[in-house]
Amino acid sequence: MLPADNHVHSEWSFDTGEQASMAKTCERAVEIGLPAVAFTEHLEFTDWVDDDAIAADGLELGWWAKIRPIDVAGYLASVEECRQRFPGLRILTGVEAGEPHMFGASVARVLASGAFERVLGSLHAIPYDGRLVAPDKLFHILGTREVMRRYFTDMVRMIKDSDAFEVLAHLDYPRRYWPAGAPPYREADHEEEYRAVLRALAGSDRVLEFNTRSPLLSVDLLRWWREEGGRAISFGSDAHLPWVVGGRFDLAVDIAAAAGFTRGRDAYDFWRR
Numbered sequence: 001m002l003p004a005d006n007h008v009h010s011e012w013s014f015d016t017g018e019q020a021s022m023a024k025t026c027e028r029a030v031e032i033g034l035p036a037v038a039f040t041e042h043l044e045f046t047d048w049v050d051d052d053a054i055a056a057d058g059l060e061l062g063w064w065a066k067i068r069p070i071d072v073a074g075y076l077a078s079v080e081e082c083r084q085r086f087p088g089l090r091i092l093t094g095v096e097a098g099e100p101h102m103f104g105a106s107v108a109r110v111l112a113s114g115a116f117e118r119v120l121g122s123l124h125a126i127p128y129d130g131r132l133v134a135p136d137k138l139f140h141i142l143g144t145r146e147v148m149r150r151y152f153t154d155m156v157r158m159i160k161d162s163d164a165f166e167v168l169a170h171l172d173y174p175r176r177y178w179p180a181g182a183p184p185y186r187e188a189d190h191e192e193e194y195r196a197v198l199r200a201l202a203g204s205d206r207v208l209e210f211n212t213r214s215p216l217l218s219v220d221l222l223r224w225w226r227e228e229g230g231r232a233i234s235f236g237s238d239a240h241l242p243w244v245v246g247g248r249f250d251l252a253v254d255i256a257a258a259a260g261f262t263r264g265r266d267a268y269d270f271w272r273r
C-alpha cells in the first residue's frame with residue numbers, strides 16, 4: 001500500500017500550466033492506488049516585477065515573476081467537487097508556504113480561515129544583497145558550497161522563527177538545480193548542516209518530507225533524522241502535472257523502510273519510526 005501524497009499542486013497554483021488539473025490528478029491517484037492526496041498550493045508573498053533590480057543584475061526572475069495569490073474560494077470549491085466525484089480518495093486541503101518566517105503575518109492571515117489541513121514550509125529563496133533570490137541563481141556567484149551553507153543556515157532560521165507549518169518540504173531544494181560542471185552533490189559533505197536542520201525540526205516535533213521530485217534522500221540521511229530525534233516522514237511527489245502524482249513512491253518507501261520507518265496508525269497517516 002502506497003502512502004498518502006502530501007505535496008501536490010493543481011491549476012490553483014500559479015506555476016502550473018494548462019495541463020494541470022485537480023480532477024485528473026485525483027483520477028490518476030485512484031488509478032495507482034494512493035489512499036490520499038493533499039493539494040498544497042503555493043502560498044508566496046514575494047512580489048517582484050520585470051524591471052526589479054534583481055533582473056537588472058542578470059538574475060532571472062523565473063517563476064518568481066508569476067507569483068499570484070491563491071483564489072481560496074475557487075480552490076475550496078474545486079476540492080469539494082473532487083471529494084464528491086472521488087469518494088474513495090481522501091482529499092486534503094493545504095498550502096506550501098514559501099519563506100513563512102519572513103511573511104509570518106501574511107501566512108497567518110491566510111491560515112486563520114482554518115480551511116487548510118496540510119501546511120508545508122518551504123525555503124525557495126534566500127537573502128542576498130538585501131533581496132530574496134532563488135538559491136540556484138547564486139551558484140555561479142557564490143559557489144555551490146557557500147550557497148548550500150547559506151541555504152541550510154537560513155532553513156534553521158525558518159524552522160525556529162515560524163511555527164506556521166507542520167511539514168518541512170524538500171530540505172535540500174537547491175540540489176535539484178546542481179550545476180553540471182560542479183563536483184557531484186554528496187549529502188556527506190553537508191552532514192553537520194543537515195543535522196542542524198533536522199535537530200531544529202525534531203525539537204519542535206514536526207515532520208520531514210521525503211520529496212520525490214528532488215533527488216531521492218538516502219538511507220543515511222533518514223538515519224540522521226532518527227538520530228536527531230525525528231519521528232515522522234511525509235511523502236510528497238511535488239507533482240505539477242496529473243500523471244506525476246505518487247511519482248517514485250515505490251522507491252521512496254523502500255528507502256524509508258530501510259531506515260526504520262513504517263506506515264503509521266492508518267493509510268492516511270505519516271510514516272513513523
Ligand SMILES: [Zn+2]
Binds near residue numbers: 096122124169170
Ligand atoms: Zn517547493
Ligand SMILES: [Zn+2]
Binds near residue numbers: 007009096238
Ligand atoms: Zn511544491
